[in-house]
Amino acid sequence: MDLPGPTHDILVAFLGSVLLLGGMGVVLLTNPIYSAFSLGLVLVCISLFYISSNSFFVAAAQLLIYVGAINVLIIFAVMFMNGSEYSNDSYFCTVGDGVTSLVCISIFFSLITIISDTSWYGIIWTTRSNQIIEQDLISTAQQIGIHLSTDFYLPFELISIILLVSLIGVITMARQ
């Protein structure tokens, strides 16, 4: 969706602030049911990001599969295991937590400096120059369908086999 400039900036800033708070909430909240709902909020905001970057099919797939299937499954699993043991699970900091936070913060800042140092404008210019100029008469969902049935036919079938095998394995593991 090609929004005008200030609207897009305000949307990205709002979704980014929600993502910051939601990501902190997934990790730092003590009750797992609250962190599961926070994960749902983060997934909905990520699908709005996809809508703002012109990829509607992935946004719909994100809403259907992540929010509708995975997050509901996680909430079911949290409610299925009784919550009595989580209440006395006091969150105390150990040495390992400090070392892990140090490593993660160093990874974060090194990746941010790498992204800031890369000259994206040159890469955009080189890829735009040798791109075939063609009118996109078909929509993006049709284009994804064409790619899935021609170029990516074998991975598509392999994904379906993986889903079948994993769901059969889940059923046999859960009903024993």
Next chain:
Amino acid sequence: MMFEHVLFLSVYLFAIGLYGLITSRNMVRALMCLELILNSVNINLVTFSDIFDSRQLKGNIFSIFIIAVAAAEAAIGLAIVSSIHRNRKSTRINQSNLLNN
């Protein structure tokens, strides 16, 4: 440029997901943090597909594959967690030593 800010958000999600994956003591919370890491990868793929490859849309197809694999992974992980919970009455990560005895 707003494109780099989206990349910064994806780096933030990756870092906090890695922190939660390592330090969490609950298995379900570790699975949630794994979903955060996969979502940061998906944000990167969709953003680069929108900026660099808006004709071919191959990043969108790879992100659809990642979503399918993440669905299978979440189902298997939660089945393993429920099986461990049935045997040991606990979902703490440091108490899952079923192979030990």
